[in-house]
Amino acid sequence: MALHDPFDRFLDVVMPSDADKELLSGFRSISRRINAVRASSTITANGSDQIAFVASGSTKLVAHAMHGREQVVSFQFAGDLVLVPARTAHAYTLTALEDGDLLHFNADPFFALAGQQNGLVIVLMQRAYQSLAQCREKSVTLGRTSAQEKLAGFLINMADRIGEAQESGVRLHLLMARRDIADALGLTIETVSRQFTIMRDDGLLEISGRSGIVLCDLNALSERAGHLPVNA
Amino acid sequence: MALHDPFDRFLDVVMPSDADKELLSGFRSISRRINAVRASSTITANGSDQIAFVASGSTKLVAHAMHGREQVVSFQFAGDLVLVPARTAHAYTLTALEDGDLLHFNADPFFALAGQQNGLVIVLMQRAYQSLAQCREKSVTLGRTSAQEKLAGFLINMADRIGEAQESGVRLHLLMARRDIADALGLTIETVSRQFTIMRDDGLLEISGRSGIVLCDLNALSERAGHLPVNA
DNA sequence: AAGATTCATTGATCGGGATCAAAGCGCGCA
DNA sequence: TGCGCGCTTTGATCCCGATCAATGAATCTT
Numbered sequence: 263m264a265l266h267d268p269f270d271r272f273l274d275v276v277m278p279s280d281a282d283k284e285l286l287s288g289f290r291s292i293s294r295r296i297n298a299v300r301a302s303s304t305i306t307a308n309g310s311d312q313i314a315f316v317a318s319g320s321t322k323l324v325a326h327a328m329h330g331r332e333q334v335v336s337f338q339f340a341g342d343l344v345l346v347p348a349r350t351a352h353a354y355t356l357t358a359l360e361d362g363d364l365l366h367f368n369a370d371p372f373f374a375l376a377g378q379q380n381g382l383v384i385v386l387m388q389r390a391y392q393s394l395a396q397c398r399e400k401s402v403t404l405g406r407t408s409a410q411e412k413l414a415g416f417l418i419n420m421a422d423r424i425g426e427a428q429e430s431g432v433r434l435h436l437l438m439a440r441r442d443i444a445d446a447l448g449l450t451i452e453t454v455s456r457q458f459t460i461m462r463d464d465g466l467l468e469i470s471g472r473s474g475i476v477l478c479d480l481n482a483l484s485e486r487a488g489h490l491p492v493n494a
Numbered sequence: 495m496a497l498h499d500p501f502d503r504f505l506d507v508v509m510p511s512d513a514d515k516e517l518l519s520g521f522r523s524i525s526r527r528i529n530a531v532r533a534s535s536t537i538t539a540n541g542s543d544q545i546a547f548v549a550s551g552s553t554k555l556v557a558h559a560m561h562g563r564e565q566v567v568s569f570q571f572a573g574d575l576v577l578v579p580a581r582t583a584h585a586y587t588l589t590a591l592e593d594g595d596l597l598h599f600n601a602d603p604f605f606a607l608a609g610q611q612n613g614l615v616i617v618l619m620q621r622a623y624q625s626l627a628q629c630r631e632k633s634v635t636l637g638r639t640s641a642q643e644k645l646a647g648f649l650i651n652m653a654d655r656i657g658e659a660q661e662s663g664v665r666l667h668l669l670m671a672r673r674d675i676a677d678a679l680g681l682t683i684e685t686v687s688r689q690f691t692i693m694r695d696d697g698l699l700e701i702s703g704r705s706g707i708v709l710c711d712l713n714a715l716s717e718r719a720g721h722l723p724v725n726a
Numbered sequence: 727a728a729g730a731t732t733c734a735t736t737g738a739t740c741g742g743g744a745t746c747a748a749a750g751c752g753c754g755c756a
Numbered sequence: 757t758g759c760g761c762g763c764t765t766t767g768a769t770c771c772c773g774a775t776c777a778a779t780g781a782a783t784c785t786t
Contacts, residue, residue: 325634327720333637335630347627351650351721352634380612387615390622395579397629398567402557402584404636405565405680407774409743418583440764448637453743455765472752472763488559489583639744641773672734685773687735704733704782728786735780744772750765756758 268295268317268363275341276315276389278381285382288375294366298358305346305356311369312346312356314338319362320437324445325352334446336397337438339424343389345369359437404448406488412447413457414487417467421477431467431478461486500527500549500595507573508547508621510613517614520607526598530590537578537588543601544578544588546570551594552669556677557584566678568629569670571656575621577601591669636680638720644679645689646719649699653709663699663710693718 269290277286296303298319305314314321316338323335323344335354338344346356358364376382396419403415417434425432436443440451447454461467466483468476477483484491501522509518528535530551537546546553553570555578567586570576578588590596608614628651635647649666657664668675672683679686693699698715700708709715716723 325630326722327634327638328717328722329720331720333634335633345623345626347630349722350627351631351647351716351719353722377612377616380609380615383612383615383619384609387619387622390619390626391577394577394622394626394629395582397626397633398557398579399583401567401629401633401636402559402565404633405678406559406563407680407742415583446637448639450744451764452745452766456743459765484583485560487583488561488563490558490560490581490585639772671732682774683734684736684775688773691735730785731783733780733782735778737778738776740773740775742772742774743770745770746768748765748767750763752763753761755760 268315268365269293271317271341271363272315272365276343276382276385278379278385280381281379285375285379289367289372292367292371292375296364296366298362298364300358300360303358303364305364305366307346307348307354309348311348313367313369313372314344314346314356315365316340316342316344317363317365319364320359321356321362321364322359322438322442322446324355324357326355327352332445333448334438334442336393336400337442337446343386344393359442400446403487409447409449409453409457410460410486411488412449413443413454413461414483415489416443416447417475417477418480418483418487418489421480425477428476431476432480434475434477436473436475500547500597501525503549503573503595504547504597508575508614508617510611510617512613513611517607517611521599521604524599524603524607528596528598530594530596532590532592535590535596537596537598539578539580539586541580543580545599545601545604546576546578546588547597547599548572548574548576549595549597551596552591553588553594553596554591554670554674554678556587556589558587559584564677565680566670566674568625568632569674569678575618576625591674632678635719641679641681641685641689642692642718643720644681645675645686645693646715647721648675648679649707649709650712650715650719650721653712657709660708663708664712666707666709668705668707 273286305312318340321338325333325335327333347354376386403412406412420434421432425434440454444451444454458469462469466479468478505518537544548570550572555567555576557565557567579586608618635644638644652666653664657666672686676683676686690701694701698711700710
């Protein structure tokens with residue numbers, strides 16, 4: 263069973279087992295717990311980078327540009343660690359997609375503490391490379407010109423991360439709204455909706471209600487995403 | 495003056511000064527030097543991730559998808575360290591944009607060695623976060639719907655990385671071909687070319703020859719890229 | 727220096743996705 | 757349980773960027 267205290271989950275998921283006790287209490291003292299409420303809880307990095315740990319629930323990292331435009335950079339799920347960057351060309355905000363628990367640190371003291379424990383730095387480095395790999399795959403998906411490829415790529419990515427295998431296919435519970443998907447893919451909600459309809463009519467997936475999706479044919483979906491075949 | 499031996503440059507740029515001597519010889523023994531030749535030298539990760547250090551020159555990291563489609567994920571310049579991922583949904587290749595020197599490691603032994611020196615892991619972590627930040631900004635640029643915003647965003651990013659300040663503006667020497675820019679932005683070479691022409695006619699930049707560009711008005715360019723104004 | 731080859735620009739047309747507009751559902755609420 | 761709001765789907769039109777095609781400029785070769 264999962265640990266219920268957010269900080270305990272943090273220790274369990276992120277910290278190496280040989281971590282120094284004093285270090286742990288250092289992290290505890292700089293951590294801030296947030297009872298996230300869907301769509302209304304946000305973390306913004308004012309001035310300096312922030313680190314957030316998603317103990318439970320899920321979040322989106324949004325970049326704000328001119329003219330009120332918003333771009334979803336990435337989604338996070340339980341156990342994910344995310345760096346919310348300070349303002350550059352864009353301003354970033356982390357927003358809860360559903361109720362859950364977040365842990366939140368200023369990046370500077372966080373890294374200062376982390377630097378004292380080699381094993382922890384290694385973990386953080388690995389997670390950073392993992393986020394980089396994800397971001398790259400997302401860039402590739404975004405770079406495609408057709409809406410079909412973008413959405414198919416997105417769905418496969420979600421299946422990898424939060425899909426539940428079933429006899430009829432892979433079940434997804436998409437907590438993000440169509441708007442979030444559109445903002446993540448550089449499309450409009452209408453186009454996203456239309457592509458869902460097309461894929462459903464083609465028998466690639468089933469839609470139930472607002473957030474329920476079952477991917478019936480991952481191979482065909484992968485094909486539409488333009489992914490290379492597994493054998494190659 | 496810059497060091498001429500690629501490995502020495504690697505030590506100088508990446509390694510912390512307190513690094514263990516034995517460790518350095520360990521890195522030397524697993525390193526492979528490559529005299530990169532423009533457009534023909536490539537590094538592909540067959541099976542396991544690769545690490546490349548760009549001692550001099552510049553490179554592009556390309557993701558290969560179906561139907562021979564290529565997507566440029568990122569560009570590297572002298573001093574950059576890049577992880578070339580093993581095949582996932584896409585196959586990645588690092589290609590030289592101009593003649594230069596590369597250093598090349600298998601990622602597994604590289605990280606195994608790096609793990610022994612805390613200071614080095616910290617450097618690698620910081621570089622990973624830096625790459626992540628870059629990739630995110632690129633995603634945001636890619637997520638925009640208009641070609642104008644994409645190209646303006648790309649140019650500003652290049653100005654930050656390899657621009658030389660001049661009285662007339664910021665000079666860029668774009669080593670990548672129009673095709674590379676197009677592949678990086680999810681556009682066609684014709685559209686890239688047309689947007690260049692429009693921006694030139696609007697007085698935002700000057701074009702000389704195939705690769706010479708002077709950005710005359712960074713603020714206006716930033717505006718077109720949809721970036722938030724600096725004060726905000 | 728002249729040709730050859732590759733790369734970049736410009737033009738014309740077509741199509742897919744944005745935009746504008748309206749109807750249909752699902753979900754939370756009383 | 758039924759009401760009402762917000763999200764989603766569907767429809768019609770327009771426009772930007774892809775595509776097809778040809779010209780023009782740069783760099784490389786001999």
